[in-house]
Amino acid sequence: MDEPVLLTGAGGRVGRAILRGIGDEYDWRLLDREPLTGQDVPAAVDDAETVVADITDEAAVREAMEGVGAVIHLAGDPRPDAPWDSLLRNNIDGTRTVFEAAVDADVETVVFASSNHAVGHYETERAPDLYRTDDDFRLTGEELPRPSNLYGVSKAAGETLGRYYHDEYDRDVVCVRIGNLTKDHPPREYERGQAMWLSHRDCAHLFDCCLTADFDYEIVYGISDNDRKYYSLDRAKEVLGYDPQDNSAEYTFEGEPKDGR
Incomplete structure (x- = not known):
């Protein structure tokens, strides 16, 4: 890609990992x-252009969008217990601002950071069995949202906005329902965190796959290839070419790789 990639929320956990x-x-x-x-x-991006702006500032977002080849939209209020006024302003209105700016700037590809919270209530009747390797229940991305909190509602709304801007304006949109990105080894304290690590x-x-693959509108799950998982990685692998290298089962409870790896 010759043009720059706009990364909103660049200073957050996901942005830093990327x-x-x-x-x-x-x-x-x-x-x-x-x-x-x-x-x-x-250090690899020390010379990158930076923009200090709120995602709800339409003029600033439009200016930041000019001349880019794609946008990864991470910005928003990440708190599962965030108040509704913040979720509405930052996660819903802010996401609409990004899509509108992408249309106006003729940016074809938008990668939207959704969340496992958009489907959290699928676990309600199945936990804790679905966190275990002998359970074959899988969410594929084709199911309707079942948010587990208002934060999840805001992420489901972002996915729906992505569907609308794909259908109405022919944007290529992929929504990544991110699992448990908390540290660079699986959490030791609970099965759910290991299943969605x-x-x-x-x-x-x-x-990276989201920026290079050909797709129309997709919802995929963002987890490693864990032995324990209730999110299917099939669409991410087939459509995006995702080839995850890590697996929570390869770590001890202390967070160290087994066999010195």
Whole structure:
């Protein structure tokens, strides 16, 4: 891709994982509501253009969108218990602002960071069995949302906005329902976290696939290839070419790789 990639929410956990993994693969335009520090931006993207702006600032987002080849939209309020006024302003109105700016700037590809919370209530009647290797229940991305909190509602709304802008304006949209990206090894404390673990390496690779693959509108799950999982990776593998390298089963409970790996 010759044009830069706009990365909103660049200073967040997912943004940092992406930049540390594939920062030297693209030219970046980094947008965040706070100035980015050395902890946020790895050396590979020291010279990237940065924009300090709120995602709800339509003029700033439109200006940031000019001349880019694709956008990865991560910005928003990430708190599962965030109040509705913040979710409406940042996660719904902000996402609409990004899609509108992409249409006006003729940016064809939008990668939207959705969340496991958009489908959290599929677990309600099945937990804890679905977190275990002997359970074959899988969510594929074709199911309707069942949010587990208002944050999940806001992410389901973002997916629906993506569907609308694909159908109405022919944008190529992929929504990534991100699992548990909390650290670069699986959590030891609970089965659910191991089942939906996404390593930093696989996170960067998945978003790289989103920037290079051909697709129309897709919903895929963002987890590593864990033995324990209730999210299917089939669409991500078939459509995007996702080839995850990590598996929570390969780690001990202390978070160290087995056999010294």
